[in-house]
Amino acid sequence: MYQPESKLAAQALSAGYAADKVIENLDLEISKGSVTAIIGANGAGKTSLLKALARKIPAASGAVLLDGVSITSLTKTEINKSIGFLGAIPAAKNLETIFDLVARSAMAAHQISRISPKLREEIEMLLERTSLTAVKAKKVGELSSGYRQCAVIAAALVKNPAVLLLDEPTSSLDYSHQLQVMNLLSSLRRERGMTIVAVIHDLNLAARFADQIVVLKNGSIVATGDPCDVITPNNLADAFNILARVIEDPVAKTPLVIPIRQLG
DSSP states (O other): OOOTTEEEEEEEEEEEETTEEEEEEEEEEEETTOEEEEEESTTSSHHHHHHHHTTSSOEEEEEEEETTEEGGGSOHHHHHHHEEEOOOOOOTTOOSBHHHHHHHHHHHHHTOSSOOHHHHHHHHHHHHHTTOGGGTTSBGGGSOHHHHHHHHHHHHHTTOOSEEEEESTTTTOOHHHHHHHHHHHHHHHHHHOOEEEEEOSOHHHHHHHOSEEEEEETTEEEEEEOHHHHSOHHHHHHHHOEEEEEEEOTTTOSEEEEEEEEOO
8 A cells, every 4th residue: 555655656566668567566665765775686677667666667557656646747857856867887988077977967957057156066075975076077988887887876966856766876886985885875865865766786785774675576576674674585595596694794783695505
């Protein structure tokens, strides 16, 4: 049943590409100001779910609700103002500078043609918080995929959306920058009340930072809830086909997954 306090929700949602339904009859509630991590094996439907929530792919049936309103009734401009979607890493041949990439995203979000001093200050702050200040004048194509990933994150954050959807935001980053990005997202959730949904492959990172874990398998939800309730050996066996131990992280006191072997 739909909860009125939900910021984002899926109701009996089916979606995919052409005649191929990747997500099938899925129900999901995402609370305002929360961090939700979507996990699952390759091909489970994680990216398709994220794209359906952002109306990047159409729903075959069911609905996605933003503040209780179906997103099909909203204009593209209204969706872009409310929902930020982490796009693909810029191509290596991209000739924009890091600053210009983030500034272009900010101008598009505010529908302006020039950067004001206040907006420039905000961009500079985001560049600093994503470790991009030292390379802001460099062309995107000159930098590593890790820096380009950080640039895309900064470009999404500068729009200051109410809901931020991220597909593998830490995939190209080393441990230090993974922690930096996740800490930044947690800070923005506290500072701005932002609702964050992220596809994360690192189960331990997901368990440490998320309020809610959603486990997908074959386009359906296997389990959803608090990390301590969801990250279990049985759920990992079902969703990932692995035998694993789950112990308490001695630092974060969250579930810590120790993979042992594949099953079957």
